[in-house]
Amino acid sequence: MTVHPFIEAEKQAGHSVKRACELLKVSRAAFYDRRNGTPGPRAVRDAELTEKITEVHRHSRGTYGAPRVHAVLRREDVQCGRRRVARLIKAAGLQGSHHRRKHRTTVPDPQAGARPDLIGRGFTPGPGTCSARWCGDITYVPTDEGWLYLATVIDIASRRVVGWATADHLRTELVAEALRAACHRRRPAGALIFHSDRGCQYTSTEFAALSAQFGIRLSVGRTGQCWDNALAESFFATIKRELLGTRPWPSRALARTAVFDFIEGWYNSRRLHSSLGYRSPAEYEAALAA
Numbered sequence: 001m002t003v004h005p006f007i008e009a010e011k012q013a014g015h016s017v018k019r020a021c022e023l024l025k026v027s028r029a030a031f032y033d034r035r036n037g038t039p040g041p042r043a044v045r046d047a048e049l050t051e052k053i054t055e056v057h058r059h060s061r062g063t064y065g066a067p068r069v070h071a072v073l074r075r076e077d078v079q080c081g082r083r084r085v086a087r088l089i090k091a092a093g094l095q096g097s098h099h100r101r102k103h104r105t106t107v108p109d110p111q112a113g114a115r116p117d118l119i120g121r122g123f124t125p126g127p128g129t130c131s132a133r134w135c136g137d138i139t140y141v142p143t144d145e146g147w148l149y150l151a152t153v154i155d156i157a158s159r160r161v162v163g164w165a166t167a168d169h170l171r172t173e174l175v176a177e178a179l180r181a182a183c184h185r186r187r188p189a190g191a192l193i194f195h196s197d198r199g200c201q202y203t204s205t206e207f208a209a210l211s212a213q214f215g216i217r218l219s220v221g222r223t224g225q226c227w228d229n230a231l232a233e234s235f236f237a238t239i240k241r242e243l244l245g246t247r248p249w250p251s252r253a254l255a256r257t258a259v260f261d262f263i264e265g266w267y268n269s270r271r272l273h274s275s276l277g278y279r280s281p282a283e284y285e286a287a288l289a290a
Contacts (some may be wrong), residue, residue, distance in 0.1 A: 136154065
């Protein structure tokens with residue numbers, strides 16, 4: 001580091017370093033530390049924080065930005081401000097994942113019967129129990145073998161992906177398999193609502209019969225209103241930003257394995273959600289159960 005030229009000139013001229021430091025509001029200790037090349041306490045602390053930040057960023061698969069990195073540090077009782085974290089992330093050349101543009105994958109059926117919207121954009125997590133309100137949607141993964149389609153079922157209370165399925169087609173069997181997986185995993189006992197968009201898969205007779213078999217009431221949003229199914233849209237934005245859009249996929253099998261690892265090994269159990277108070281879905285459900 002360079003020494004302030006005014007103070008150095010004053011010293012060379014035989015004038016008082018103390019007076020020069022007072023005029024510039026700089027401590028003499030800081031002046032001599034900089035003059036001797038010794039890093040100050042703040043620089044030392046920044047270096048320590050940068051090391052911790054880099055570790056947190058690495059464990060997040062390179063996806064966390066300043067808000068989530070700061071949340072992890074607070075959980076570990078590391079005292080630092082969010083702005084400082086943002087500054088050090090930028091200085092270290094780190095970067096969180098960013099939103100990408102979404103492409104439409106579902107097509108409404110104009111012949112489908114009318115169904116109500118039982119959610120009304122009520123996607124706020126808790127309070128209450130899980131397996132009371134679910135939502136779902138479909139997205140796609142481009143691979144060298146062709147499209148791989150992903151259908152999900154998400155618990156609105158905890159943001160947990162409770163059921164999912166993949167296929168090389170967009171037939172109703174895809175969303176039916178995801179719903180079956182969710183029901184077999186959670187075994188809902190009470191009244192349950194499943195919310196989706198008006199895609200033909202979700203408004204089909206086959207899907208209605210399966211839902212009735214499990215005692216599930218169906219809810220749909222309005223045509224062309226993505227915010228009516230915002231939670232499902234948000235999950236797809238996350239998985240595309242943090243996984244699917246980060247690399248090419250040579251095969252459907254490889255993409256499906258990566259989706260499994262992301263959902264079951266990361267998203268449900270360890271990824272922090274700002275809407276859950278920077279807890280993972282598993283942590284949040286444990287708190288609800290307690």
